[in-house]
Amino acid sequence: MALPAKKAKAPIPTVTIPKHDPATLNGDAPKTPKTPADEAIDFFESATIQAGQPIRYMRLPPAYTPYVLRVSLDAGTPASRNGVFKTNFPLDGGRFERDRFAVRKLPTDFSSPIQIDLPISHAGAFVYWVEYDGDTPGSRVKGREGYFNVDPVLRTKTRTPIVSGGAIAVDGPTVKSDYVNLPLDGLSVLTIVSKWMGPTSGWREYFAESSARGYNMIHWTPLQERGESDSPYSIRNQLVYEPSMFSDSKDLGSDGGKAKLEEILKVAREEYGLLSLTDVVLNHTANDSPWLLDHPEAGYSPSNTPHLAPALELDTALLEFSTELEARGLPTTIVSEQDVAQIIGSLESYVKERNLWQYYVLDVEQERSTIKAALDKHDVVAWTRGDIANKTVVELAHAIQDSGLIEGYRKLEKRFGTHVSGPVAAGFVKAAFVNLADNDALVDAWIRVVDVLNVPLYEEWNEDTKAALDQVRNRVKYMRLEEHGPKLGPITPANPLVEPYFTRLKDTEPEIYSVANNGWIWNADPLANFALWPSKAYLRREVIVWGDCVKLRYGDGPSSNPWLWEYITKYVTDLAATFDGFRIDNCHSTPLHVGVALLDAARGVNPNLYVCAELFTGNEEMDTMFVSRLGINSLIREAGNAWDPKELSRLLYRHGLGKPLGSMDGACMTSKGELPPPTGKGPTRDCLVVPHNGSVPHALFYDLTHDNESYLHKRSAEDALSTGALITFSFSAIGSVKGFDDLYPKLLNLVQEKRKYKVTNVEENSGIAKAKRILNALHTEFALKGYEEGHVHQENDYIVLHRVQPHTQKGYILVAHCAFQKGSKDRGFITPIKLRSTKAKFLYGAQIEFSSYEVAADPSTLRGMPGKLVEISRVTVAEGSDAEGPYSEIVVPDYFPPGSIMLFETQMQGLDSSLDEFCSAGAEDAFGDLNLVDLNVVLFR
Template sequence: MMGLGYELQFRLGPSLQGKDIHVHTNYPADAEVFDRHHFRLLEWQDPAGDDSDRYCKIDVQLSGSFQFYVSHGNNHKIGMGFIVVDPILHVGHNNQVLPLDCICAQTFLSKCLGPLDEWEDRLNVARQSGYNMIHFTPLQTLGQSRSCYSLADQLELNPDFSRPNKTHTWSDVARLVEKLKKEWNILCITDVVYNHTAANSYWLKKHPECSYNILNSPHLKPAWLLDRALYHFSRDVARGTYQNRGLPANIENGNHLDALRTIIWEEIYPALRLWEFYQLNVNKIVNEFRDALQYGEKKKCDSKQPLKIIQDPEFKRHGCAVNMSVLLKHFVPRGDRPDEIEECCSLVRKKLEELNMEHHQEMHWHQEQAVNCTLGTVSYERLVDYGPKLGPVTEKNPLVTRYFTYEFEVLPLEQEEPMMYQPEKAVYFMAHNGWVMGDDPLRNFADPGSNVYLRRELICWGDSVKLRYGKKPEDCPYLWAHMQKYTEITAKIFYGVRLDNCHSTPIRIAEHMLDTARRIRPNLYVVAELFTGSEEMDNVFVTKLGISSLIREAMSAKDSHEEGRLVYRFGGLPVGSFAQQPVKPLIPKIAHALFMDVTHDNESSIQCRSVYDALPSATIVSMACCASGSTMGYDYLVPHQISVVSEERRYPKYNPNTIPKYAGELNQESGIIAGKNAINKLHRELGANAFYQVYVDQVDEDIVAITRHCPNNHNSVVAVSRTAFRDPATSFYKSDLPSMCIPGQIEEIVMEAKTALRAADPYKKDTYSINGLPDYTVQIREHIQLKDSNFVKADRTSNDRNEFMYEIKFENFPPGSIIIFRVSLDPKAQETVGLLRHHLIQFSPHYKSGSIADMKAQSPLSKIFRQ
């Protein structure tokens, strides 16, 4: 990754000197428009005139993802790579730059904002909490499920944002976005959802070819039949049909799961005979073989192919075939007498039955996995404590989520099966979308060759249909054009996009759509959620799509040690570099992060940890040198996950004079808003002033100290957080805390704050507003001297090298507390640094000063890629 304004140079390494090397790139020349598939040849420059220091260059003026390759001789490729160029973001009337490391983003569920003319009052909470970016979930018309990510119409604004007497349009949204940018210094981004659409999308009914249905994807027919069988079985369970078999509608224990397994394995699957879709009609093929021997041409077949089953493209029962030429090659009778022919036919029959048995066994393995996945789903949804606890099986909450749409009258299963072969109906049996745990993100799980639907491995979203683009626009013209219009609307209004479900979106689709968006908004900020399970695979998406920031979740940490490790991993360079050279090699590095204390997909931290952990964990996240983020509700302590599907209440508005317990309004005393405002301000300051080195110190099992260091002037900020992953009211926490040492000169305490309980009234969920815990607040003091601290006492000391430091002793630092120190070098160290810079200036003027002003003036102008 690199930024705009750099000069990227390609230089020859020792092994390539003297060879005929060429560099090609799709980065456009000055007057050209970017075309991902058009590569141009870069010209070599030779300042010395003796080929000793040849280089070619690109003046980087466009953001996005660009590719290059190196060739030898007659265009023989010997290497390739990608260049990801970060966008430059601007806010305010004066278009001041917003560095990516200064981003403080907050997610809002758009449907919970109410009519558009009320948005400012609700979004003002983000402004007063110190955020400079707002992420809206999709603003389009929602599908029947009301999920924020199941869109019925990608082109139309959600009608919920209008009033009966006033209709709002995309132009009204655009005006609001511009106002927030210029007057509030807040940029707005939103999601783009390319992988699926709502099952009730009107355009999908007119263009069913845009889906994976069992007409254009007949390999899904066996999975569809299984899905219908499970649907009928679920209805029977709900009616109590299997009560006397040990399977009631209300599944409550392991015995009920055992009964469920037995019934599916011994009754449901055998009745379906799914193996027949992959088998031969043995009698038919033996008769055809006999006819070929008796009446066919007597000639040898030279085929060397193995004998195998050829899958029937229409997936009819026993509709598969074998290559008759190969069969005649493998089985030759000893003579022409009828008994010799029959003997040969018997051998053929035996072989065909063996082939059928192989497919029967393979289906047996698929069935085992399908049963395990089905029981796993039932266990999660109805038994385990961390599941949704859906309760009894009903029509609304079936045994398992349907994998396919079904818009016709429900008939007995034996009458539904023939519908698979009726094109006018089969085209509307569309596969739902979802995700597959541990699957290869580069593989499309709905394409032929995948058995995900048959094996019931899909964690299914029953309200959304998976979209089928094909490989190019000509494969599905309507879908490509529809989604391109959707992208254009989004890019014209918003300054960035979040690629929803990026790991399941085909890369070629995302490439095409992002190219479209960047033509409209060149400095497009692109965020993505990626659950690939592999950093290497993450980089495939990052480099090909030009992703600016990958979402990282602090809630994935199970303890404070892991949370600190995430900061160390994603949050900056290690402390220790004395000075940074102005020209440095361009090397692969980890993707830039948007590190979030909680995302809208996470449970509330109050459910997983405790209410006291919100402030310290938010501080840990904000001390990472990257973009930081949160979700509306975290800061005012909503004690449950705000569901993207079922939540219909509205967010509170901001009122500085509201009373604490009023559910519809918030102020600085609500939850940890005051603390979040202060740490967001500090996060922006550290990012803007090049505090890009990070050190993480695990003081004890609950206390994490994070240092942000500026290598140009050697100033530091040290944030100490006492986390509360366990509820202090019911868990043991040590009272005797270890001390810690801070070298240098402590200039001030930037802030000290703790979570405080004002009262202990039980939480009541408000009917109309998404309310948090009103009885908790943050007690905060900012910009105080060390001697005035209520949390610590400090002793000035020195080590055996006469280096001054402070021994910090925690005297009143309960779980849920933070303290942040601003530190400079002690006078002796400052003198030593000045002496070193004086000697180093002969090598480069870059070393002449460590002041922030000089550092900005001397920022690196180029990077070099060395082959």
């Protein structure tokens, strides 16, 4: 039966983007060559290309093909009142500029919703908002800002499948010659510390090993020239690569080794299918960076940050006291709490001799002389801030304190820098003590007020001194006495009592050439700069300091510190041109405006720059703010933070589930539609409309990062296999560190460790690498082939993770027996796993056995524990049927000790892949003309 023709529908008001003409653009945006924004506009103005499937657009994925982000406003919204839409997305084409906004006038129709279409063409972080007339004449209301981030396009070499013909491919995954667009969920990142690799001439073997183990991106700790501490994160020269990386000094060249490094990274990319990610260190530089001598203004010093003056004095006192321990009869080697108490007791007296209280209080004698001189000269500034006559001295102290007329109040900028000018004080006491005429009596009255003012200031000094001494005491105990500390040994000039808070660049002009070292503070506000007033973190010794790193001072913008901004921008853009991605080191301490500006500059060089970061804000809303403002593509998460299997399953569900099995949101919420050209030029296109419901930050989920303790210390050595396997089943980017697969027994010290990695590929003595080869390869295939649905089940010490491709219902299931506790070989208990209407086939299983948890001493080579990966014999999957229908049942073998894993291939039975299409065929035509009453009859009658 033929269906009646569709009724004409009232058009929805839309915002038309005028015809793109770069010649009419305001500002300095370049006209040639065409930018991605120009290309997007050209795309929508060009003729459509016939293809088997309509071009899809959805929630801000990488712009492999330009698509539209539609912002919808409800009918009758206040934005209809002379409203405008503003965004810094380049709607008119041209280059993106953070502070350049496109403006679109909104329709004034109150009866229909308003839609604004943004043609998305390239990666980045963007903002938009709506402005409209307020309730009072002439007023304007700015709506809440919205942010959208577009993921970058990452392209890498394709690889052969790891599962072929229902079995694990012996030689897979092999890198092929063609390229593929890699979703962020397909990233498998390996962190490598370059200082343990040797010169670049030997890096090919590391590339071969990483690729063979299934990784597709290498995260490099900083490769720039290292400072005197030899830590990769203490960069001496941001524009020169570490000279020891090059076996031939000629490779360093006039460009600081940039060309040679790009050459070796090209080998990694083209021959081994490895993208490159590097740390970007924005917050500090090495304490021996030569350019600091020429540009001490790049750091925080008393000359540019005056309230640091007493902190510098205290730091100097601590260093001097540290050299005098023996002369004072104090222990230089700490072996007991009594030694600590003896040192701190003597230090308290030593610090108080420095009279740091003078930075806090008003100098009574100075106040006496200045007010006396003013009164004698009749130099009086009349008090105009309310009636203070006949008030008590305490009330008067509050009045002058609240007036803001006390200069340097609590600024701590110099000794006796807190004071009230004589004329002001004179006017104050004349207004307060109206019955006193004698100047000497007025002076005495003012001193009584000063004494009251000084009481809380002395208390503040006393409290700050006590806090500083407590911090020193705790630090000394941790660094030299406690079992879990480094136990540094004797106190010497090279290894003082506590780490210095300041780097002394010169012996002269300490107020200029003493610059604050960087560090971190427990539970600090990430948006507050702890080097700036009113923070007293350096004075109270609250900073856990990195003595080899000077904190950089960016100020409010480039005008505050022009040389530093230019220098670091050069550093960042050079890296963006060389690497595929950034890991922002210490991101939570990076001033937000600094991160935004520098990442904008980096994306100007490499629009498809992948950006990840580790945030320690402790607050999901704060995390989201950093992600949205900076355009962070992935936040680093770590499985090692879980304290038991239940918590690990929560993290897996939170960061790696994808969509739950059987999700209907895509099918139910997506609708077909027609897309008018966003510019008003070009054809109307068929499209899919997908609602945007907001998102949580994407995860780069590590089994272990390079700066955390090994599983041998956290849980058990065996858990490396079970947790490492579970992470690979996450529908997110995943990561590991070189040495995790090799079963390194402990955290390696970035500063002190000098040995080199041992390359073991996927051989017998390669730890869990054989298993990771399979699982890492599967992880990438999950993303490329859309295994986006998942299920996490935790039972006792077991976690089961199932990944499914929704269109085919093909899947993989991983059974992992966690090993959070040491020593047990017990199978534990898990209920047999029933898969309804699904067949399952065993693919792989393994457990790890250790002959010892010790590693033989080797002065030159890093080695893993002697762990043997033992493959499990094929597990037969039983099949049966009951009242609920057919099923497959997976039963864990009798010997399946903690740390063991099993991998199965699954396929739902009786599924016709064309069923969805058949059921939905003609539905739109059949229901297109029904009104709400008709739909009610169809659905409920």
